[in-house]
Amino acid sequence: MQFFNCDLHIHSCLSPCADITMTPKLISEKLVELGIDLISITDHNTTGNVRVFSEVVSKKGIRVIPGIEVQTLEDVHILGYFPSVDAAESYSKWLYKKIPDFEIDPEKFGYQLYINDEDNYIATEDKWLGQSAEINIDEAIDSIHDFGGFFAFSHVNRKMGIIYQLGFINIVNNDQRIITEVNFKKDLKSLEFYDNLKKIKSSDAHSIQTLKVPMKISMKKRTFEDLRNCLLNDEGKVELIWD
Numbered sequence: 667m668q669f670f671n672c673d674l675h676i677h678s679c680l681s682p683c684a685d686i687t688m689t690p691k692l693i694s695e696k697l698v699e700l701g702i703d704l705i706s707i708t709d710h711n712t713t714g715n716v717r718v719f720s721e722v723v724s725k726k727g728i729r730v731i732p733g734i735e736v737q738t739l740e741d742v743h744i745l746g747y748f749p750s751v752d753a754a755e756s757y758s759k760w761l762y763k764k765i766p767d768f769e770i771d772p773e774k775f776g777y778q779l780y781i782n783d784e785d786n787y788i789a790t791e792d793k794w795l796g797q798s799a800e801i802n803i804d805e806a807i808d809s810i811h812d813f814g815g816f817f818a819f820s821h822v823n824r825k826m827g828i829i830y831q832l833g834f835i836n837i838v839n840n841d842q843r844i845i846t847e848v849n850f851k852k853d854l855k856s857l858e859f860y861d862n863l864k865k866i867k868s869s870d871a872h873s874i875q876t877l878k879v880p881m882k883i884s885m886k887k888r889t890f891e892d893l894r895n896c897l898l899n900d901e902g903k904v905e906l907i908w909d
């Protein structure tokens with residue numbers, strides 16, 4: 667077992683609220699500088715830039731776990747992680763149909779940019795990705811599982827986090843480990859009540875300068891399976907790094 671520097675929550679230029687400089691090449695450079703070993707690109711309600719990021723970032727020896735950040739009808743953010751880019755893209759295609767046809771003025775709400783491996787913008791997304799998909803929390807969790815993935819509750823104590831929005835975590839199946847993302851040490855207090863949680867910490871970076879090393883995870887290999895086993899079956903340790 668070896669500890670790897672991991673960041674499981676990074677937004678690309680396809681997220682309306684992210685900087686347009688969140689491109690594969692610029693992010694790769696910063697990840698190398700920080701010594702990060704494994705990341706996930708988790709854009710709002712889409713995996714549209716995951717494939718190009720996987721290609722560019724992995725050339726630097728950094729592992730990319732395909733991901734997404736779903737916004738549910740309850741305005742709760744849920745991270746989904748998938749075993750392959752194909753699985754993540756199939757999920758995104760399914761989810762896209764659940765996103766209302768509502769277009770935005772990018773000057774006001776932010777640009778949603780598809781990018782290529784040379785950091786050139788190649789297209790824009792017209793449907794607003796920063797709104798809720800028409801699925802509830804249970805449906806989001808079930809659908810992520812249906813496509814072979816696992817989930818984590820995003821920034822539980824911040825806006826769009828499950829505890830912030832609902833006041834509690836509605837754990838449906840109690841013998842199932844739940845992964846929760848925390849931002850500050852004080853968040854741990856609000857989670858003391860629950861005994862079957864695994865805590866992770868991420869940068870949730872929307873700009874290059876907010877990228878950092880938020881946690882270390884011990885795994886045999888940097889694979890989707892090892893990551894899932896560590897987080898859900900305790901086959902490894904997670905070390906959160908506080909600011």
Ligand SMILES: [Zn+2]
Nearest residue numbers: 735743820826
């Ligand atoms: Zn979020």
Ligand SMILES: [Zn+2]
Nearest residue numbers: 675677735870
């Ligand atoms: Zn996020």
